[in-house]
Amino acid sequence: MSSNGGFCDLSISKNYDIDKLHIIEKLGFNTIAINTCWEEGSDEPKKKKKKGDTREIKDFVPPPMDLPKDNNFQTKLNILQRITIEFSDSGIVHKLNRSENIKKYDIIAVIPKTLQAFQYACSSMDIDIISFETEGRIPFKVHRKLYKQAVDRGIFFEIMYSPIIRDSTARKNIISNAHVYHTVGKSKNIILTSGADNHMHIRSVNDIINLGFLLGLNHNESLEVVRNNTRRLILKTEGRKCGKHYMSFSPIENKINED
Amino acid sequence: MVRFKNRYITVEIVCPTVSEKTPLQLKPGIFHSTVLHKVQQIHGDFGVAAIKSGFLTKYCNESTRIAIIRVRHGPHRFVTSSLPFVKTIGKLNVRLNTLHVGATLKHTFKFIQKFQRAYLDARWVKLKTPEERQQLEQAVLDFTKTDVKINIENIT
Numbered sequence: 001m002s003s004n005g006g007f008c009d010l011s012i013s014k015n016y017d018i019d020k021l022h023i024i025e026k027l028g029f030n031t032i033a034i035n036t037c038w039e040e041g042s043d044e045p046k047k048k049k050k051k052g053d054t055r056e057i058k059d060f061v062p063p064p065m066d067l068p069k070d071n072n073f074q075t076k077l078n079i080l081q082r083i084t085i086e087f088s089d090s091g092i093v094h095k096l097n098r099s100e101n102i103k104k105y106d107i108i109a110v111i112p113k114t115l116q117a118f119q120y121a122c123s124s125m126d127i128d129i130i131s132f133e134t135e136g137r138i139p140f141k142v143h144r145k146l147y148k149q150a151v152d153r154g155i156f157f158e159i160m161y162s163p164i165i166r167d168s169t170a171r172k173n174i175i176s177n178a179h180v181y182h183t184v185g186k187s188k189n190i191i192l193t194s195g196a197d198n199h200m201h202i203r204s205v206n207d208i209i210n211l212g213f214l215l216g217l218n219h220n221e222s223l224e225v226v227r228n229n230t231r232r233l234i235l236k237t238e239g240r241k242c243g244k245h246y247m248s249f250s251p252i253e254n255k256i257n258e259d
Numbered sequence: 260m261v262r263f264k265n266r267y268i269t270v271e272i273v274c275p276t277v278s279e280k281t282p283l284q285l286k287p288g289i290f291h292s293t294v295l296h297k298v299q300q301i302h303g304d305f306g307v308a309a310i311k312s313g314f315l316t317k318y319c320n321e322s323t324r325i326a327i328i329r330v331r332h333g334p335h336r337f338v339t340s341s342l343p344f345v346k347t348i349g350k351l352n353v354r355l356n357t358l359h360v361g362a363t364l365k366h367t368f369k370f371i372q373k374f375q376r377a378y379l380d381a382r383w384v385k386l387k388t389p390e391e392r393q394q395l396e397q398a399v400l401d402f403t404k405t406d407v408k409i410n411i412e413n414i415t
Contacts, residue, residue: 200352
């Protein structure tokens, strides 16, 4: 994984047509992340039935999407894998610790559903992104203290822009949520991602910076949101995988083969 | 001297349903009304009122699909922030791609010429006969539809 990511779009839906990746490349992006969603509650009833059984070792987290490796599939994009977990209480951490699949992902994002979950995510969970559901408002009050804590720990808050383009109610919700972030935490540590499942809903870097105007960011802030914050995020995720480190070594031979 | 400041926004209309080889034809005025309608939707009556004086759109090249929007400096943010929301023009599914925001027409045209040169180079590779190439060059570098002169006269 190279650390000079350039412009990043850190949430492309799993349903996105893989043949259309060159369009994203044309719009000026260098790094993308393919998103897999997982809701905690969806597996719950099955698990309770078989509590006495030995089947509990089953992995709850779905495996990341496979990328085709044949010669037809060639892009200059850096492709990362990202998972988004919806959860409502802190019990989830046991499942995550047991899961093998989760180690295959580069970026871990969460959608907390309750205040308790949000508190837990901000204070002690080992994650990279806190997101929210695009259909509704944030169902709890975001406290300044928690927001600050999350910023100090290097967690980023995500705003998706493709639902804004798609329909009007989502637009109102997302803009108001973005303004909540602005009033509570001066829009620190925010990243803008697309969340698109269609190539028509992806916008170029220039347009995203213009969109920042609606989300309570000024021109410099929105530039930072698209460029610097995502880079910091990628560096942080690498740090989470390897532990604290200052430099990384990689063999040069591989690079020559790629060229 | 206090100048009446403008901003010139250069926009590319991306439409995957119409192939690149055929020029994209739009009815006159439809692009103008689409942009105004979107500003109305996002910023309401105030937004439209703020940009109305001096608002001008030109769809200037059918083969490279470039349009220019002129707005007053200040409220131009209303326009730039609502451009990403445009999904359709008439019945066509499109995406608007902001290429450049400039302060003078001169620099905007310089940018456009550069852009069109790059476009031409990319297309020429695929064509074989020199006649075809010349035709394309004429079509791409055609500025007659823009009425540059009229535009400049309006401003000064």
